[in-house]
Amino acid sequence: MNFELPKLSRRDFLSKSTLGAGLVLGAPSILKAKEAGAPADDIRVGFIGCGKQHEVLFNAMVNIPGIRYVAACDIMKARVGRTYSTIKSRFDYGIQRYLDAREMLEKEDLDAVFVATPDFWHAPHAIMALEAGCDVYCEKMMSNTIEGARSIVEAMDRTGKLCQIGHQRRSNPRYRFTLDELIHKEKICGQIINANGQWNRALSSSQDIVSKPSILPKADILKEFGFDEGADGKLTEEELRHRFLNWRFYTSLSGGPISDLGAHQIDIFNWYLGAQPKSVMASGGRSFFKDREHFDNVMCIFDYDTPHGNARAFYQVLTTTSAGGGYYESFMGTEGTIEISEREAYTNIYKESGADSAKWDKLVNRGLLKKEAAGQAAGGADAIASYESAPPDKYALPGGLSKQPHTPHIENFYAAVRGEVALTCDARHALESEAPIYWVNPAANNNEIINFTEEHLHT
Amino acid sequence: MMSSNENTCSNDLGLSLGMILLRLWLAARAIQTGIEKFGGSKPIDSTVLIDGAPNAYGLTETTADKVYALSNYNGVPAPLYDKFSNEPFIPGWGLNLYDTILGPVLIILGLTLLLGIATRFSLFLMGLVYTSLTFGLILIKQDAGIAWLGVHIIMVVMALALAKYNKFAILKKW
Numbered sequence: 001m002n003f004e005l006p007k008l009s010r011r012d013f014l015s016k017s018t019l020g021a022g023l024v025l026g027a028p029s030i031l032k033a034k035e036a037g038a039p040a041d042d043i044r045v046g047f048i049g050c051g052k053q054h055e056v057l058f059n060a061m062v063n064i065p066g067i068r069y070v071a072a073c074d075i076m077k078a079r080v081g082r083t084y085s086t087i088k089s090r091f092d093y094g095i096q097r098y099l100d101a102r103e104m105l106e107k108e109d110l111d112a113v114f115v116a117t118p119d120f121w122h123a124p125h126a127i128m129a130l131e132a133g134c135d136v137y138c139e140k141m142m143s144n145t146i147e148g149a150r151s152i153v154e155a156m157d158r159t160g161k162l163c164q165i166g167h168q169r170r171s172n173p174r175y176r177f178t179l180d181e182l183i184h185k186e187k188i189c190g191q192i193i194n195a196n197g198q199w200n201r202a203l204s205s206s207q208d209i210v211s212k213p214s215i216l217p218k219a220d221i222l223k224e225f226g227f228d229e230g231a232d233g234k235l236t237e238e239e240l241r242h243r244f245l246n247w248r249f250y251t252s253l254s255g256g257p258i259s260d261l262g263a264h265q266i267d268i269f270n271w272y273l274g275a276q277p278k279s280v281m282a283s284g285g286r287s288f289f290k291d292r293e294h295f296d297n298v299m300c301i302f303d304y305d306t307p308h309g310n311a312r313a314f315y316q317v318l319t320t321t322s323a324g325g326g327y328y329e330s331f332m333g334t335e336g337t338i339e340i341s342e343r344e345a346y347t348n349i350y351k352e353s354g355a356d357s358a359k360w361d362k363l364v365n366r367g368l369l370k371k372e373a374a375g376q377a378a379g380g381a382d383a384i385a386s387y388e389s390a391p392p393d394k395y396a397l398p399g400g401l402s403k404q405p406h407t408p409h410i411e412n413f414y415a416a417v418r419g420e421v422a423l424t425c426d427a428r429h430a431l432e433s434e435a436p437i438y439w440v441n442p443a444a445n446n447n448e449i450i451n452f453t454e455e456h457l458h459t
Numbered sequence: 460m461m462s463s464n465e466n467t468c469s470n471d472l473g474l475s476l477g478m479i480l481l482r483l484w485l486a487a488r489a490i491q492t493g494i495e496k497f498g499g500s501k502p503i504d505s506t507v508l509i510d511g512a513p514n515a516y517g518l519t520e521t522t523a524d525k526v527y528a529l530s531n532y533n534g535v536p537a538p539l540y541d542k543f544s545n546e547p548f549i550p551g552w553g554l555n556l557y558d559t560i561l562g563p564v565l566i567i568l569g570l571t572l573l574l575g576i577a578t579r580f581s582l583f584l585m586g587l588v589y590t591s592l593t594f595g596l597i598l599i600k601q602d603a604g605i606a607w608l609g610v611h612i613i614m615v616v617m618a619l620a621l622a623k624y625n626k627f628a629i630l631k632k633w
Contacts, residue, residue, distance in 0.1 A: 173516040211545055367509040399507035399518030
């Protein structure tokens with residue numbers, strides 16, 4: 001076990017990484033990773049970041065065979081200890097524990113590394129791991145800045161290692177089936193003209209995270225790791241610890257709710273519509289959490305020229321209200337609407353009354369759809385016949401996912417490390433999808449429509 | 460006219476039956492709550508067929524069977540465990556210990572109460588367990604749960620008050 005404090009700060013790393021890359025490339029004996037496809041033995045895995053998202057990822061992978069957990073690091077000692085205990089109790093072997101990612105990467109022989117640190121550390125940690133010869137699974141957003149995200153793509157290209165970004169819906173069978181079979185092949189939506197997505201989160205789920213002070217890192221460590229970045233003046237230990245636990249609230253450490261929650265779903269807009277948007281307009285406010293740096297509620301509209309015509313996509317992220325259907329992405333076409341969510345409970349499919357019923361019945365008979373209910377008019381004395389459209393019939397997907405939502409994405413990553421498949425969301429494709437998201441906050445801040453150019457979106 | 464002796468016997472019978480009911484209720488409550496901590500669900504997945512063949516995407520239909528196993532054990536449910544772990548009044552080692560023993564303790568106390576082994580001490584210890592649970596719920600402001608546990612404590616106290624009418628006990632001492 002090694003709890004020596006780190007020697008290199010994030011700022012140092014960012015300023016020296018190009019030089020570091022040269023040194024790293026010149027030391028192949030240290031950096032050589034196992035050839036993809038070659039190992040029949042276990043994939044040796046390390047973790048950078050052992051917080052809540054690490055737990056989500058770990059719980060999603062514990063039943064995947066052929067993995068040997070080797071090491072974990074986090075600047076919070078208690079978290080590393082918890083990861084150690086979890087692995088020890090479940091697999092009956094210990095792992096090496098570190099506070100410093102660089103030291104872990106230097107000392108351990110790892111095939112794959114999972115990066116689940118705060119957004120502003122994603123790029124430095126992912127690049128470190130790639131340059132150390134590891135294949136990387138990095139949580140989204142790729143970075144808190146588009147430059148950081150681009151630097152991951154550049155490092156992936158330079159090192160030739162794999163880098164999967166944690167847009168886990170890209171590997172979800174429900175999402176893949178819906179796109180390939182229902183939208184592309186059977187074209188059940190007709191022409192998709194509008195998309196609508198949301199993540200409505202209750203106020204109770206949006207509160208500050210607190211923890212026992214005794215288990216939190218000291219001020220000097222937090223400063224060493226850049227948690228004072230962007231702050232005006234000197235911060236107290238309490239303020240630094242608040243930033244450490246609640247980095248999502250600070251503009252220099254994260255992209256805020258549109259990035260934390262919206263990135264997953266705006267990614268689906270781009271993936272399903274098969275295009276990058278050509279513009280974004282947005283509005284946001286600190287309407288409830290007035291002391292937070294990021295907007296607590298954001299609404300935005302993307303305009304697309306898709307292969308099938310013009311379309312618009314509206315997205316909202318609320319941190320003060322959960323009502324309204326939770327979180328989903330809806331694709332509204334001339335013949336049908338697919339409202340899909342990572343939660344099966346929020347997933348619905350609707351057939352427009354004018355769509356070809358025989359075609360939909362045939363899809364049900366073939367097993368591609370399940371019919372849930374015939375459309376029922378709301379009726380009532382206030383209904384004015386000339387205003388009303390005939391109600392749509394309701395359908396469902398024919399099946400679900402019997403694993404945790406992140407499991408297929410991690411399975412895809414491990415299979416790619418073994419050379420068996422291609423990644424479903426490598427860093428370049430992830431950035432194509434993430435790039436427009438980086439411009440939502442600026443559009444809202446400046447009350448302007450941003451018309452995207454190559455400079456905005458290039459990867 | 461009924462003699463006073465017959466009257467006393469009749470009252471004693473009622474109180475004895477009342478005590479048996481309390482023992483049964485409190486025992487069932489404790490034993491099954493303890494057993495449920497070993498409960499889990501075993502999902503049974505079947506592949507979705509499209510055009511009569513297994514789909515290529517991995518879509519499944521899942522049904523779940525309830526099963527009990529030692530490996531399912533969770534003394535303190537995970538959402539509560541996370542909340543308690545951030546409470547300064549609950550040390551980490553204490554929470555771990557509590558998590559480990561809560562299920563077995565409930566089952567043992569339920570069985571001793573059901574069989575009538577040291578009934579009064581069993582009731583007292585059961586009351587302490589419910590008090591400790593109440594303490595945790597006070598910390599995380601679960602008022603409905605606190606009230607519910609308060610009802611348990613009242614039933615334990617009623618059983619203690621009726622202890623002298625306890626029948627069908629293996630070990631009457633204590």
